[in-house]
Amino acid sequence: MQTLYRRLLRFMPRLGLQVTDLGPGAAVVSRRGGPYEVTDGPAGTKLLSRPGRRLRVTGLDKDTWLLRRAEDDGTGAAARGKPGPATKGVVPLGDTGALLLIEDPEGLDERKMQLSAAEYLCVQHVTAMLGLYGVNCVFDVGANTGQYAKRLRRAGYTGRIVSFEPTSETFARLSKAAEKDPEWRVYQCGLGREETTAEIHKSWLTMNSLLPPSDYGKGRYSRFAKSDTEEIRIRRLDEVMDEAMEGLADPVPYLKMDTQGYDLEVFAGAGKRAGEFAGMQSEVACLRLYEGSPTMGESVAVYEAEGFGITGMYPVTREATTGRVIEFDCVMMRAEAAPEPPAKP
Template sequence: MQTAYRRLLKLMPRLGLQVTDLGPGTAVVSRRGGRIRIPLGPGADVLARDNGRYTVAGAGADAWVVRRRASRVQQDENAGQSTTVRLGDSGASLLLDPAAGTDERKLQLAAAEYLCHQHVAGMLELYGVNCVFDVGANRGQYARRLRRFGYTGRIVSFEPTAEHFATLEKAAADDPDWWVYPYGLGREDTTSTIHTGWNTMNSLLPPSDYGKGRYGRFAKSDTEEIQIRRLDSMMEKALDGIDTPRPFLKMDTQGYDLEVFAGGGERVAEFVGLQSEVALLRLYEGSPPMTEAIGVYEAAGFGITGMYPVTREADTGRVIEFDCVMMRAEAAPRKS
């Protein structure tokens, strides 16, 4: 004898609904049809849309990854080939696709970028940061990553070029604690000319001979007149309404970071940490070498907590630039 439950399941398709029976007393009902059950292992299945573009790869004990592939041929060639690498005793594992090993440099840089953002998020939480100065914001990539990694405090972004500022302004429109300003920051309040057309590498400095040899984009550039403000002149407004400010300074200004830092004057002592792009192989004429930049930051009371390669030469493996994260140890919370 049919139960009321079974009769109901049979009625659903007549109402334009798709039913996937998962077993006694359990079913999935959806408006869009074509679901298929993919077995993972004992006691575990996954439902996916039945378009033949999914493959399942093991990712350790009792864990699987369901991936969407461009074609069935690609699916069949790659199914089950991913490997899982344990990251020490951290409890984390890294899932490696077979294609990941074909470009060691790309894998290393991608991993470094992720670890840098994770580290910064950890430092912001540890030091109780409640305002991040995002200098050289471009289109807002850094601020969006901060939000994805869980930072909920104020972000104050500075981007001087008109095209990128327009994109930045739209990105921040729905985030009331993300403020944006159409300025560059430097040693003095002034106007200056910036090289544009270099995407994320627009700079107030001209390219070096090494930079020209590495990046074809430097062969031609447009220029734009921009407004420059001192960091200390912007701090009062940026920190307005925060009872006990604990700011963090991120600089990514294509060789101009020390000029930004100099514009902070004595107020750099208020920052509990900073992040700066420092160069071993200089892409811009007049930019400071890494040792000089780090020396200035250390003299101001900051100590290195992380160094992450940003770019490397493909033919030699040499690091060109690092993201350097530094914190003021005396500002760390003291355990009772």
């Protein structure tokens, strides 16, 4: 004898409803799209898919699986929905509990993967340092269209950001990006050693610079072959700090610089107020793209002399043919600015 439950399931299609029977005591009722195909999933689960749309299940660890739409590969694994063993495309990151999923390990571009990972890790590290040191104002010098500020926001930083970008066309895009964020302020100027005006090379995409390209730079980037220039205003960092941090009861600033070979000039403009920054970030060069720009060793020596210590180095660009790093993002913090650890009981 049919139960009331089974009789009700048989009646529902007359009402225009689709019924997918999952077994004793379980069914899926839908208005459209069904009935679904049902396959056995991991750990006693059921997998529902539209007819003809197979699911591939990849075991990430003993309690985690990844479901993807896939055609049957001939082994029946996709159709069955059975979790296979973790593949070489699933990489545990030490004992952190994090897993790196690589869709196509065989076709992986190692250099691109390394640089993308470095960018992600750099933002995560910086955000952690901002939290640890209680930073509430980030000076974003060489902001371009706001890429760095957007990464910080996505990573969870909610404090003030003050971005500096000198060229008019790029500044317009930066201003647009920041207009709905009340704690993101923008200034149309460059920063340097002295108050002045100067000609900046532009039309180099994200690499506008006050310095001309070196022979090495010209050989690496065809964009350096020709450029437009624009006259810009340059201010000193120590002269704009009070205005930028206005309204913050207890400002704790952090300085990020990405000015295409001009970072030491920006830093010089901080003068004695460099000691107010809890930390900083500078793009330092192993191979010089610009004439007159400092080497990595020269830059780091200046920063260390002001009390900053390296907490992270992340490659920004690398030669595809030799593997040499061209530039690093160097993250440095002032250890004396770190909060006191809680007393042990």
